[in-house]
Amino acid sequence: MTGLASKYKRGLVVGKFCPLHKGHELLINRAREASEELLVVSYTKPEFPGLDPARREGWLRAQFPQAHVVVLDDARLGVLCAARGVPARTLPHNDDDGDDHRHFMGWLCWTVLDLPVDAVFSSEDYGPGFARVLERYYARAPVAHVSVDQARTLVPVSGTLVRQDPQAHAAFLSPLVRASLVTRVFVLGGESSGKTTLSAALSAHFGCPWVAEYGRELWESQDGILVYDDLLKIGREQLRREAQAAMQAQRWLFCDTSPLTTYFYCVEMFGKAEAELLDLAGHAYDLVVLCAPDFPFIQDGTRRDDSFRLRQHAWYQAELARRGIAFVNVSGSVDERIRQVAQVLTA
Structure with a gap:
């Protein structure tokens, strides 16, 4: 040289x-x-x-x-x-x-x-x-x-x-680049549609991390009370935790909800949302998985009812279409849903 x-x-x-x-x-x-x-x-x-x-x-x-x-x-x-x-x-x-x-x-x-x-x-x-x-x-x-x-x-x-295979050559990538090349899967669904169960099951199946729903954690820590300002806080923290988890991921990262979910609840609860939360709701993922509401509705004390679940599912379908975001519908048992997602990820 x-x-x-x-x-x-x-x-x-x-x-x-x-x-x-x-x-x-x-x-x-x-x-x-x-x-x-x-x-x-x-x-x-x-x-x-x-x-x-x-x-x-x-x-x-x-x-x-x-x-x-x-x-x-x-x-x-x-x-x-x-x-x-x-x-x-x-x-x-x-x-x-x-x-x-x-x-x-x-x-x-x-x-x-x-x-x-x-x-x-x-x-x-x-x-x-x-x-x-x-x-x-x-x-x-x-x-x-x-x-x-x-x-x-x-x-x-x-x-x-x-x-040819970024993860096989991950040692030659800085943490920033490696994390950005992780395939991020957003698991979406209405209340009691199995999205959290599926996120955890996919994590176990593929041996990779998953990001839990921060909004539920905050709701529980505040005795079931969320105020308007909490929703933007939830959107920000969800993405912060996702970015942190991506630094540890090898190939895939499964995300239970995203700020799109938070935006839905913000408008549903308060009739409005901060512009920043609307912007965060556009956060991009490599794959969006929409869980069908075909599980029996389970009331755990935090949820509305089956009619709300169906309306929420329809809103997600319409919103994803409006934003031009492709998504995969999954249905059936947890094992069946895992197979449906795996077919897409390993194709």
């Missing part, structure tokens, strides 16, 4: 980061240490499922808050071009010639971002040629290339390997 004794004004790292792994982090950290400023650019065309620009941007900004992070798709690039008043272009395809990508980056840094660089950091053999192309764009002092762990001896992994 060369060039790290120098202090560059602005370094550049470009990658798909699909997903961001420790090899990428090594590269970016070396670039950050050797540069006064650091520009990190991520793009891929086509996109990889579950690795959208917003998710990649979240990882990069969280792990490298001092860097100038630019994560692109064609729409985001169009917005940048419009802001700069330059003709819009589209991203090069992943299979396009390497020179197309190099010239695209030269145009992006110089014309769109107005962030010229004097060093390119990479772990690939295209790095020196990339630096020469940027020099031609800038018509200025040479652009250095700094190679970092090109032989993959320090971090023996690649994005392709991690994409």
Whole structure:
């Protein structure tokens, strides 16, 4: 590795980061240490499922808050071009010639971002040629290339390997990235529809964590009394506990309710809800499981009645459809429901 004794004004790292792994982090950290400023650019065309620009941007900004992070798709690039008043272009395809990508980056840094660089950091053999192309764009002092762990001896992994099975290569992912790649399953259902029983049973079946319903815990601790402000508290705490559990999960995480449930009860009990709770109700999951109200209704002293359960179930169906959220209906015994969920998760 060369060039790290120098202090560059602005370094550049470009990658798909699909997903961001420790090899990428090594590269970016070396670039950050050797540069006064650091520009990190991520793009891929086509996109990889579950690795959208917003998710990649979240990882990069969280792990490298001092860097100038630019994560692109064609729409985001169009917005940048419009802001700069330059003709819009589209991203090069992943299979396009390497020179197309190099010239695209030269145009992006110089014309769109107005962030010229004097060093390119990479772990690939295209790095020196990339630096020469940027020099031609800038018509200025040479652009250095700094190679970092090109032989993959320090971090023996690649994005392709991690994409094939992120959990099998979890050791090469930071806790933040690993947690965000856990498949989160939201188990939803009306009162006495078996959602808590199913959540716990799925956890036992798959050997992974589950997140219990915080609202019920708070209700019990307050002797069955909830006030309006408690509902937003419940929504926030439910997601906090979910995020905490995801840090420990290996592959799947089952969530008994979400802020969508809390939002329903808030409107049902008080006729209104805070805007933040409505926003939390849109929290996304990888799979939504809706339990059919085909269990005999059991009154445990906290529930309404069977007619309320049916109305609640209908509201969930309508609300999920209105939000464009796909869901899986499960019915029958607990074992039958487990089999129905397993068919989806292991397909």
